[in-house]
Amino acid sequence: MGRQERVVRELVGAHGRTYAAEAGIELKDTPQPLYRLLVLSQLLGARIRGSIALATARALHEAGLRDPRRMARSGRRERVGALGRGGYRRYDERTATQLGEGAVLLNERWAGDLRRLRREADGEVSELRRLLQEFPGVGPAGAGIFLREAQGVWPEAAPYLDAKALDGAERLNLPRDPERLTELAGDTGPAVLAAALVRAAMDRKVVEDTLRRAG
Numbered sequence: 001m002g003r004q005e006r007v008v009r010e011l012v013g014a015h016g017r018t019y020a021a022e023a024g025i026e027l028k029d030t031p032q033p034l035y036r037l038l039v040l041s042q043l044l045g046a047r048i049r050g051s052i053a054l055a056t057a058r059a060l061h062e063a064g065l066r067d068p069r070r071m072a073r074s075g076r077r078e079r080v081g082a083l084g085r086g087g088y089r090r091y092d093e094r095t096a097t098q099l100g101e102g103a104v105l106l107n108e109r110w111a112g113d114l115r116r117l118r119r120e121a122d123g124e125v126s127e128l129r130r131l132l133q134e135f136p137g138v139g140p141a142g143a144g145i146f147l148r149e150a151q152g153v154w155p156e157a158a159p160y161l162d163a164k165a166l167d168g169a170e171r172l173n174l175p176r177d178p179e180r181l182t183e184l185a186g187d188t189g190p191a192v193l194a195a196a197l198v199r200a201a202m203d204r205k206v207v208e209d210t211l212r213r214a215g
Contacts, residue, residue: 010210025057035067043095045141069107148195149195160190
């Protein structure tokens, strides 16, 4: 096993948990988990700590706001309260409005089912990215997070290693080539690899720990 393969193995072994899994989402190609991932991606895409975004996604779930119909029926004050319990106070008023508007859009245009959005994109990743950004509060960063995490169940997006993931690869002295990185990862799923690389991009300690383990 070469040096780069060891680095990837150690990275994934210690830091290869997807953000969806950390938020308590058992990701499947079914409406509710996909919607929860969309909400998580919107939260993570804002300029706020990832730990707060993850806690807020869990708080929304615990409040029963786990599908677009419930989100659309909820009051703005209810959404603000759930966001606050997760620690998401900096953007709570605006985000509460965006969550309500996004749920209405999903219900009206795609019958509450992101798989219909996927079918509309017809296998084009660029179109998936564009359609995701039609949701209020979901910009390029949020759309990229969604596709990074969803590529395990939407394989047409794979390998989806965006600039943040490739920055992580560079910090680990790995190639910035998605195809080569997936080769080095072997049987590791692309969503797990992407999440691990993003953690390396965002945390110097992840880089140091991984390189030390790889020897």
